[in-house]
Amino acid sequence: MNQQEMKEKARYVHSVFENIADEYDRMNHVISFGSHIAWRNYTMKQMNIQPGQTAIDVACGTCDWTISLARAVGPEGKVVGLDFSQNMLNVGAYKVDRAGVGQQVELVHGDAMKLPYPDDTFDYATIGFALRNVPDVQTVLNEMTRVVKPGGKVVSLEVSKPPFLPYRKLFYLYFYHILPWIAKLVVNKYEEYAWLPKSLTHFPDSRELAAMFRKAGLDPVRVKLFMGGVAALHIGIKGEASGKTTESKMGSAIT
Template identity: 35%
Template sequence: MTTSNVTQSSEANASASNSSNLLDHLNDIDTGDADGGSVNTSNSDEAAASQTHFGFKQVEKAQKESMVADVFHSVAAKYDLMNDLMSLGIHRMWKRYTIDCSGVRPGHKVLDLAGGTGDLAAKFSRIVGETGQVTLADINHSMLMVGKEKLTNMGIMSNLNYVQANAEALPFPSNHFDLVTMAFGLRNVTEKSNALASIFRVLKPGGRLLVLEFSKPNSEALSKVYDAYSFHLLPKMGKLVADDAESYQYLAESIRMHPDQVTLESMMKEVGFEQTSYTNLTGGIVALHRGFKF
């Protein structure tokens, strides 16, 4: 493993004539007649297939990765502080629950994917011990450097690797990791199914995936409060603390565009995961998804 240098009557006759002309025109369209101005949907279908969402915007798939990168380059330095402020510190409880569900033991190999500033990696490093190994991977160089500096300052060095990697094409051997975690990163991936398949490949038989991600609140009242907070207070907070309202507007929009709990579980099953399940946290604002490779 190489450490990086850190995704669509006369009126009656006139009426009959008009109706006939209209039918002829529709037939021309249906048969693709050149005189009728045929409608070719292939180009529009191709255009739709080449696009994806960036928040609420439609962008070319090829552009999304760099656009997401710009967001996280912008927020990296204030990422930990903003996490505490945005969640009132509750993100630490969500991550603690994820660790408790991990089943990690000394000697295990763990991949903390889209691991950002390393909150999960730091905990896993202590659990797996000197005989284990933790890889902190993130597609964003700035986030990875912030995480490396933080964990190095904590004295966590010997069993930790840092790799800049795209979740859709992981640069690791097949059947390599006992556990892969992905906390608050999957919603930013262009082709989520590709990422899930890539994760499935690098897991050992018997290994598990934990996806901690924002999801769909399970009550209408909570959804309304959550929307008001996300689209009104969150960008203002981002402007005040990180001088970047636009990035936090994107983050709020990306949460709304992410698949709901049932859809994500189905996506995991489609790439091969078994015994899949999810647990709603904080009323479904966040959900922890589990899946195993057998």
């Protein structure tokens, strides 16, 4: 993608999320059949966050993950939620307030491609269901790696491509053809939700994404597939000189 195409993608994605902010949470629940909650809970357990630690939730949207992180780090810790859609952040700010974690959360209007923090700032950098949306995945992974401390973790939870071909076709039938119509029925927005599957088309599969994690300087990288690979969790550690991706407690589909 050249610079102009990247700019256009960013502009388009920005307009999509500005438009769907108010119904984002409800639709997220509907289209994932509520599974995103279990995936996030599993992810949080794997991250093993300690009170007093620090995290940046990149492309935090309406702040579900930001709030989980804030609860885990407690009042002695600090979590930054960063997003370029002010409307998504506004919904997030309300939820952060309601969750009573405002003391340890700072919401920042910013670009995932250029994180406004010095090197080695956070213990964790997370990105949930957003890597597909950014103009350049490798740049964002490089940035997330840059701002975590040595030994810190970069974590992505994202829609993925099931490795078993017949199942992948079935999933695509739902994702590309049925999902936008569900959105049309529930919130009367077809085009914005037709973007969702389109954003997966050129996105790397879980093995390719693990390779991009390693290219960013994360090693080892652990991968867990959910529901046969419709979603994938990647966790990479910065600056551990330990060679290859490891088989982990997380189980399946290790690259």
